[in-house]
Amino acid sequence: MTEPMILHEYAFSGNCYKIRLTAAHLGIPLERREYDISTGETRTPDFLANINTNGRIPVLQQGDFRLPESNAACWWLATGSALIPSDRDAQANMLRWMFWEQYDHEPNIAVLRRWMSVIGEANLDELQRMQLPLKRKAGAAALALMNDHLAGRHWFAGNAFSLADIVLYAYTHVAEAGGFTLDDYPHVQAWAAQVAALPGHIALDA
């Protein structure tokens, strides 16, 4: 008998949503455990000892196996499925967009969403306030790069819906909460609508 898969998460987080969306497309049921990151529930001695020494969510668990890092968890779930192209070039291109998502997209687009819609602009500290112009510029550049890539293309890698689309969709479709205007990126908008219309799709707040 296979042990259940448990997602340790904070439902608002796009990083956690990626994993739920991957599982939904694969028809894999996940048992969800919610943590309030604002009250330090992922920094308790119990969480650090038993779930993730890095004090972060999401973590995907099955039995003794614990896997932090959202994009690695999506990979693990999707191993052997059509969500990972088997062609060498397409697979590396998919990973290219997944690494780029963590380096250039999430730190700007996801962070501004949290700052603007959870913390609130008026409550930002001085360092956060000083970083705003650069994060806005870098986030807009990330959306522009996606928009250029999607001109004449349906999906990010290998001419098919893949994990690259799932992980980029997670924070892109809610980028307006961070102050971005998706109307400025029509190819991104069309792609996001396409993702949301796929059979098996679930919403962030589902």
Next chain:
Amino acid sequence: MTEPMILHEYAFSGNCYKIRLTAAHLGIPLERREYDISTGETRTPDFLANINTNGRIPVLQQGDFRLPESNAACWWLATGSALIPSDRDAQANMLRWMFWEQYDHEPNIAVLRRWMSVIGEANLDELQRMQLPLKRKAGAAALALMNDHLAGRHWFAGNAFSLADIVLYAYTHVAEAGGFTLDDYPHVQAWAAQVAALPGHIALDA
């Protein structure tokens, strides 16, 4: 006849070194093309149109195929080799450390190396100066997490040398240039010595 593989790079960058180190372990020759990022050589119209619209190095090229993102390039080179574990859990664990490297390690440890040893502390702008304490703290936390993980373990994933070790080695072994003290992380030191002693290893400045 196979076309040559070309690495568009800036040799000082650990992200470029990762790809050279992966290729060295696989016995794959790379043709190296150097760009001076400080004078904008990766932001010229020609570079943006023909190499990478994101204006970044490294980019790995073979014929018409162009692959940005260092960790994706390592994956592409190593596809089908022993540098990528075939076991599902070990493979996802390897990717976990590779995503973590781009999110938690590089933005602190690599950035401080550049700020301290290329730009120079006296020449930092106000925003960079304000970020110093947080980047020092986050970089130290990243090294401590690696140190804890390596206690009682030889390699990062799957009980064998893999891409996770290569990509983490790149900026870790030169972390002192950014102000970190590797003596504080003895398991990291032992692991780095082990990586450097492997047959096929090449140095960053080779």
